Amino acid sequence: MARVIGLTGGIASGKSTMARFFRDKGAAVLSADTIAFALAKPRQILYRLYVAHFGEGILQADGTLDRRAIGRLVFDNDAERQWLDETTHPILERAMRRQIAVKQAKNFPVIILDVPLLFEAGWDKMTEENCLVFVDEAVQLARLMRRNGYTEAEARARIAAQMPLSEKKKRADTFIDNNGSLEESFLQAEKLWKEWTHAGIS
Incomplete structure (x- = not known):
C-alpha cells in the first residue's frame, strides 16, 4: 500500500514547487x-457556508466568491478566522480522506498530502511521515513581497500568522532546505523520494 507523506511549509517557502517535483x-x-x-465553487458546500455567514457582499459580479475580500475579513479578525477553521x-x-482512499486503490508508490496548515489543522494524524520545506525568514519575506506584491508589513503579518518555523521543525520528520538553488533543493527531494519508495517496497 502507498505510503502517505505530509508535505508542508510556510508561505512562500517553495512547497508547491517540491510538490510538482514529486508528482513528476x-x-x-x-x-x-x-x-x-473545488468546494468553494458556486452551489458547493463551502460556498453556501461562506455566503450564509459573511453575506452576499463577498460575491463578485459573476456570483463567484471574492477570495481577497474573504481573506481581508478573516485575516484581520481572530474570531472570524476561528470560525473559518472550525467550519x-x-x-x-x-x-x-476520501481522496486518499481512492489513490490507495491505485498503484501509486507514494501519496503526498500538500497541506500548508498540516500541523495547525492536525492533519499530520493522516500521514506516516511529514516533510517540511523551509527557507530563512529573510528569504521568505523577499519572496512573498515579490510574488504577492505585499508591503514588508503585510508580508511580515502573514508570516507571523502561521505556526513558527521552529515549531514546525520540531514536528517534521524530514526536511528540504530551500534557501539555495532549485538544483540543490531537487537533490534533497530526490534523496527523499528514493527513501520513501524503497521503504514502500521493503
Whole structure:
C-alpha cells in the first residue's frame, strides 16, 4: 500500500514547487488548497457556508466568491478566522480522506498530502511521515513581497500568522532546505523520494 507523506511549509517557502517535483516522479499529490477551491465553487458546500455567514457582499459580479475580500475579513479578525477553521477543517479533512482512499486503490508508490496548515489543522494524524520545506525568514519575506506584491508589513503579518518555523521543525520528520538553488533543493527531494519508495517496497 502507498505510503502517505505530509508535505508542508510556510508561505512562500517553495512547497508547491517540491510538490510538482514529486508528482513528476510518480507520486499522487493531493492538495488541500485544490480541494478547498473545488468546494468553494458556486452551489458547493463551502460556498453556501461562506455566503450564509459573511453575506452576499463577498460575491463578485459573476456570483463567484471574492477570495481577497474573504481573506481581508478573516485575516484581520481572530474570531472570524476561528470560525473559518472550525467550519472548514472537518469538511476538508473528510474530502481528503476520501481522496486518499481512492489513490490507495491505485498503484501509486507514494501519496503526498500538500497541506500548508498540516500541523495547525492536525492533519499530520493522516500521514506516516511529514516533510517540511523551509527557507530563512529573510528569504521568505523577499519572496512573498515579490510574488504577492505585499508591503514588508503585510508580508511580515502573514508570516507571523502561521505556526513558527521552529515549531514546525520540531514536528517534521524530514526536511528540504530551500534557501539555495532549485538544483540543490531537487537533490534533497530526490534523496527523499528514493527513501520513501524503497521503504514502500521493503
